[in-house]
Amino acid sequence: MQIYLPIAEMSVDALMLVGIGFVVGWLSGLFGVGGGFLLTPVLMLIGIPSTVAVASGANQTLGASVSGLIAQARRQNVDWQMGGVLVAGGLVGSVVGVQIFAMLRRAGQVDAAVAIFYVVVLGAVGTLMMMESIRAIFRRSRKQQARRHNHSWAHGLPLKMRFRKSRLYISIIPPLAVGFVIGILSAIMGVGGGFMLVPAMIYILGMPTAVVIGTSLFQVVCVTASVTFLQAIQVGGVDIVLTLLLLLGGVAGAQFGAAMGGKLRGEETRALLGLLVLGVAGSLFWDLLRVPQTLFSVGPAW
Amino acid sequence: MVRGASLLVALLLLWPASPWAQPSPLVARLSTERVAITTAFVGESILVFGSTEEPLGPGGDEVIIVARGPAGPFVVRRKVEVLGMWFNGPSARFEDVPSFYAVAGTRPASLLLPEDALRARGIGLASLPLASSGARAPGFRHALVSLKQSGNLWQEDAQPIEIAGSRLFNLRLPLPSTVQPGSYSVEVMLVRARRVVATEQLGFVIQRVGTAAEIESLARGQPALYALICIILAALAGWLGSVLFRRN
Numbered sequence: 246m247q248i249y250l251p252i253a254e255m256s257v258d259a260l261m262l263v264g265i266g267f268v269v270g271w272l273s274g275l276f277g278v279g280g281g282f283l284l285t286p287v288l289m290l291i292g293i294p295s296t297v298a299v300a301s302g303a304n305q306t307l308g309a310s311v312s313g314l315i316a317q318a319r320r321q322n323v324d325w326q327m328g329g330v331l332v333a334g335g336l337v338g339s340v341v342g343v344q345i346f347a348m349l350r351r352a353g354q355v356d357a358a359v360a361i362f363y364v365v366v367l368g369a370v371g372t373l374m375m376m377e378s379i380r381a382i383f384r385r386s387r388k389q390q391a392r393r394h395n396h397s398w399a400h401g402l403p404l405k406m407r408f409r410k411s412r413l414y415i416s417i418i419p420p421l422a423v424g425f426v427i428g429i430l431s432a433i434m435g436v437g438g439g440f441m442l443v444p445a446m447i448y449i450l451g452m453p454t455a456v457v458i459g460t461s462l463f464q465v466v467c468v469t470a471s472v473t474f475l476q477a478i479q480v481g482g483v484d485i486v487l488t489l490l491l492l493l494g495g496v497a498g499a500q501f502g503a504a505m506g507g508k509l510r511g512e513e514t515r516a517l518l519g520l521l522v523l524g525v526a527g528s529l530f531w532d533l534l535r536v537p538q539t540l541f542s543v544g545p546a547w
Numbered sequence: 548m549v550r551g552a553s554l555l556v557a558l559l560l561l562w563p564a565s566p567w568a569q570p571s572p573l574v575a576r577l578s579t580e581r582v583a584i585t586t587a588f589v590g591e592s593i594l595v596f597g598s599t600e601e602p603l604g605p606g607g608d609e610v611i612i613v614a615r616g617p618a619g620p621f622v623v624r625r626k627v628e629v630l631g632m633w634f635n636g637p638s639a640r641f642e643d644v645p646s647f648y649a650v651a652g653t654r655p656a657s658l659l660l661p662e663d664a665l666r667a668r669g670i671g672l673a674s675l676p677l678a679s680s681g682a683r684a685p686g687f688r689h690a691l692v693s694l695k696q697s698g699n700l701w702q703e704d705a706q707p708i709e710i711a712g713s714r715l716f717n718l719r720l721p722l723p724s725t726v727q728p729g730s731y732s733v734e735v736m737l738v739r740a741r742r743v744v745a746t747e748q749l750g751f752v753i754q755r756v757g758t759a760a761e762i763e764s765l766a767r768g769q770p771a772l773y774a775l776i777c778i779i780l781a782a783l784a785g786w787l788g789s790v791l792f793r794r795n
Binding site for chain 1: 584585586587588589590619620621622623624625626631632633634635638640686687690691694695724725727755758759760762763766767770771773774775776777778780781782784785786787788789790791792
C-alpha cells in the first residue's frame with residue numbers, strides 16, 4: 246500500500262514503514278534502548294532524504310520513549326532533580342546541534358557528516374559495550390564481585406549539589422556536560438541517545454542503576470521534543486505521516502521485544518547490543534569508503 | 548479499446564467547439580487540467596490528444612508535444628575522495644531548471660526541425676538553456692540531464708505520439724510520484740516541411756489536496772504550531788500504543 250509522505254515529497258510503501266517500525270521497536274524493547282540509532286540509518290537506506298530521516302527519527306524516538314517514562318515514573322524510578330540538570334544541558338546541546346545540522350545542509354554535507362557521526366559514536370560505544378560485557382562474563386565465570394562504588398574524577402569539581410534520589414553529592418558540571426553532548430548528538434543523528442546516556446550516568450556520574458533507566462528516559466523525551474521542534478522550524482524535515490507509521494509498528498514491536506528481553510541475562514544482552522551497534526557502524530563506514538555508484542547528485546538549491 | 552473509445556467520445560464532444568467555417572489546422576486538448584496529490588498519490592499520467600486538418604504521418608504533417616513543469620534553481624554536486632571517504636565536493640548551480648520536461652513527436656523531434664528552430668523553441672534536452680554558476684565542467688550539465696532522466700522527470704522521445712486514422716493523435720504523458728506541484732504548460736506544434744505552422748498552448752495544474760496539502764501548508768506556514776502538533780501526536784501515539792499492546 247503506497248502512501249505519499251507530504252514533507253519527504255515521495256511515495257513509499259506504508260506496510261514497509263510499519264514493518265521497519267516493528268523490527269526496530271522489537272530490538273529496542275529487547276535491549277531496553279530507544280532504537281533511534283537503528284531507525285535513522287534504515288530510513289536513509291530506503292531512500293528517505295537524510296534531513297527528513299534525522300528529524301522524523303527524533304520525533305519517533307520521542308513517541309517510543311513516552312510510555313517507558315510513564316512506567317518508570319509510576320515506579321518512582323526517576324531522579325527528577327538529576328534529570329532536570331541533564332535536560333538543561335541537553336536543551337542547549339540540541340539548539341547547538343540543530344545549528345550545526347542546518348550549516349551542514351547549506352554546505353551540502355549532511356549525508357557524509359551524519360554517516361561519520363554514526364560511525365564514530367556507534368563504533369566507540371559498541372566497542373566499549375563489547376569490552377565491558379566480555380569482561381563481565383569473564384568476571385562471572387571467576388565468581389568475583391564487581392565493585393559496588395564508583396568514585397570517579399567527576400566527584401572533585403566545584404558547584405556541588407545534593408541529589409537525594411541518586412544519593413549523590415556531586416558537581417553539576419558533569420551532568421550538564423553529559424546532557425549537552427547527548428543533545429548535540431541527538432540533533433545531528435536523530436536519536437534519543439539512551440545507549441550513550443545510560444553508561445555515562447553509571448560510569449561518569451556514578452548513579453545507582455535503579456534510577457538510571459527512568460532518568461535517562463526523562464532526558465530523552467525532553468531532548469527529542471526539543472530536537473523535533475527546532476528541526477521542524479529551522480530545517481523543516483519532520484514528516485508526521487512517516488513518524489506515526491513508524492510508531493504504529495514500533496510500539497507493538499517494543500512490547501514483544503521487552504517480553505523476550507526479560508528472559509536474557511544482562512551481560513549477554515549487552516554483548517548482543519554491542520554487536521548490533523558495531524554492525525550498524527560498520528555498514529555505514531563501508532558506505533563512506535566504497536566508490537559511490539553515481540558520483541553526481543542533484544537537489545533543489547536553497 | 549476503452550482508451551480509443553473514450554478518445555472518440557472526447558473528440559465528438561470537442562467537435563462542435565471547433566469552428567466549421569474556418570477549420571483550424573490543429574486542435575489539441577488534455578484529458579484533465581488538474582492533477583491532485585493526495586496521501587495515496589503514486590504518480591499519474593495525463594493524455595494529450597487532438598486532431599489535424601491534413602493527414603499525419605510519413606510524407607504528411609508531423610506533431611511535436613513539449614511539456615514543462617515549474618522551474619527553479621538546482622544544485623548538482625560531485626563526490627570526491629578525501630582520506631579514503633567520499634564527500635560532496637565541487638558543485639554547480641543551475642538557474643531556471645524545469646522540474647519536469649517531456650518532449651515527444653510523431654517522429655523524434657530532432658529529425659523534424661532544423662537545429663536552430665529546436666534551439667529557439669527549446670525543444671529537446673540538448674536545447675534547454677541551462678545556465679550554470681560554480682564549477683564549470685561539462686560533466687555537471689550532463690549529470691543533471693541524466694539524473695533527471697533516470698528519475699523520469701525529464702523525458703525525451705520516451706515513446707512516439709500515436710497516430711490513429713491519419714488525423715487523430717494522442718500521447719500518454721507519465722508523471723512520476725516525485726513531480727512538483729505547480730502550473731505545467733503543454734505546447735502542441737504542427738510541423739509541415741520542417742517548419743512549425745501552428746501551435747496550441749495548453750496547461751494543467753498539479754496541486755496537493757486533502758491531508759497531504761494541509762500537513763504541508765501547516766508545516767510551511769506555521770512551523771511552530773506544526774512542531775507542537777508533531778510532538779503531541781507522537782507522545783500520544785506512543786502512550787496509546789503501549790496501553791493497547793501491553794502484554795501483562
